[in-house]
Amino acid sequence: xxxxxxxxxxxxxxxxxxxxxxxxxxxxxxxxxxxxxxxxxxxxxxxxxxxxxxxxxxxxxxxxxxxxxxxxxxxxxxxxxxxxxxxxxxxxxxxxxxxxxxxxxxxxxxxxxxxxxxxxxxxxxxxxxxxxxxxxxxxxxxxxxxxxxxxxxxxxxxxxxxxxxxxxxxxxxxxxxxxxxxxxxxxxxxxxxxxxxxxxxxxxxxxxxxxxxxxxxxxxxxxxxxxxxxxxxxxxxxxxxxxxxxxxxxxxxxxxxxxxxxxxxxxxxxxxxxxxxxxxxxxxxxxxxxxxxxxxxxxxxxxxxxxxxxxxxxxxxxxxxxxxxxxxxxxxxxxxxxxxxxxxxxxxxxxxxxxxxxxxxxxxxxxxxxxxxxxxxxxxxxxxx
Numbered sequence: 599x600x601x602x603x604x605x606x607x608x609x610x611x612x613x614x615x616x617x618x619x620x621x622x623x624x625x626x627x628x629x630x631x632x633x634x635x636x637x638x639x640x641x642x643x644x645x646x647x648x649x650x651x652x653x654x655x656x657x658x659x660x661x662x663x664x665x666x667x668x669x670x671x672x673x674x675x676x677x678x679x680x681x682x683x684x685x686x687x688x689x690x691x692x693x694x695x696x697x698x699x700x701x702x703x704x705x706x707x708x709x710x711x712x713x714x715x716x717x718x719x720x721x722x723x724x725x726x727x728x729x730x731x732x733x734x735x736x737x738x739x740x741x742x743x744x745x746x747x748x749x750x751x752x753x754x755x756x757x758x759x760x761x762x763x764x765x766x767x768x769x770x771x772x773x774x775x776x777x778x779x780x781x782x783x784x785x786x787x788x789x790x791x792x793x794x795x796x797x798x799x800x801x802x803x804x805x806x807x808x809x810x811x812x813x814x815x816x817x818x819x820x821x822x823x824x825x826x827x828x829x830x831x832x833x834x835x836x837x838x839x840x841x842x843x844x845x846x847x848x849x850x851x852x853x854x855x856x857x858x859x860x861x862x863x864x865x866x867x868x869x870x871x872x873x874x875x876x877x878x879x880x881x882x883x884x885x886x887x888x889x890x891x892x893x894x895x896x897x898x899x900x901x902x903x904x905x906x907x908x909x910x911x912x913x914x915x916x917x918x919x920x921x922x923x924x925x926x927x928x929x930x931x932x933x934x935x936x937x938x939x940x941x942x943x944x945x946x947x948x949x950x951x952x953x954x955x956x957x958x959x960x961x962x963x964x965x966x967x968x969x970x971x972x973x974x975x976x977x978x979x980x981x982x983x
Contacts, residue, residue: 611948617657654715662797682719686726702777706786735948809864
């Protein structure tokens with residue numbers, strides 16, 4: 599049986615957090631104890647001692663068939679241990695269409711996490727993926743609550759089956775669940791071998807730069823305070839502060855899901871403009887211009903050199919254009935134009951029905967308070983050192 603467990607979670611709209619709560623309830627119903635930690639303030643090197651016997655759990659949403667970048671960095675920080683039991687759980691977006699439930703796919707996400715832990719000496723007891731309501735609010739409507747409940751009811755039953763197997767000392771490796779993910783992984787890596795890397799870069803460099811606040815924003819700063827990646831900065835413009843999305847944004851959609859004013863938007867029309875700005879064949883035009891003025895200049899035909907030259911244009915163009923966009927939308931008519939030409943204005947906002955924003959930030963605040971009390975209990979000289 600699982601007597602003790604420490605679950606590390608990454609959650610944007612509450613889906614993964616809810617799974618963590620379910621696992622906690624199931625283990626505690628059998629007499630065990632469970633500690634939940636959000637990864638933004640957790641420190642595995644400090645928490646996991648050399649004789650760790652608790653089962654370690656990694657819970658995260660799948661982003662582009664991989665763990666989010668913040669979770670990847672978190673896993674790589676894990677200390678080397680020998681024999682510490684661990685499980686890896688990924689949540690994936692699922693839809694309801696009429697009577698049918700369309701399953702999601704997490705691809706290589708759980709396999710990657712399990713492989714890293716295995717190389718660090720952990721004993722993998724199980725890895726599996728769970729369907730939760732799709733929450734990419736910048737791309738689609740949020741599901742209706744009754745459809746979300748339908749998905750989660752089925753997921754709870756499946757999770758209970760998995761946890762019963764773990765409680766009975768069995769492992770979760772060769773299952774239809776993992777066969778489904780392995781199939782997606784093979785197809786993906788066969789067609790686009792570097793897709794996970796492209797998605798991680800695309801998400802941080804492009805998708806995050808589509809976010810903006812509409813005229814309903816009151817500058818309360820709630821989005822910045824609750825961001826797990828500290829990816830939002832409040833910058834004063836005129837008489838109020840407005841949010842600015844940095845390159846730490848991973849599109850977890852927490853800001854959009856929990857904004858009381860529905861002021862957070864993903865600018866689809868701006869995305870089109872941004873695409874044309876970054877897709878301009880500047881390298882071709884420059885090389886053409888140089889050949890016209892410098893007779894005999896060799897033509898650069900190497901693919902990788904051309905791509906490298908393109909990057910030198912892409913990054914500055916992205917940075918400058920978003921900064922310009924951010925200042926332009928402070929002008930009310932321009933903000934209105936982009937607001938009315940984005941689909942998120944009409945999308946239903948979604949977050950896990952039972953999860954409030956305070957639930958996602960409470961664990962972080964508790965840890966900060968605990969750390970503060972620990973420092974206050976130390977002698978002044980020790981704290982200063």
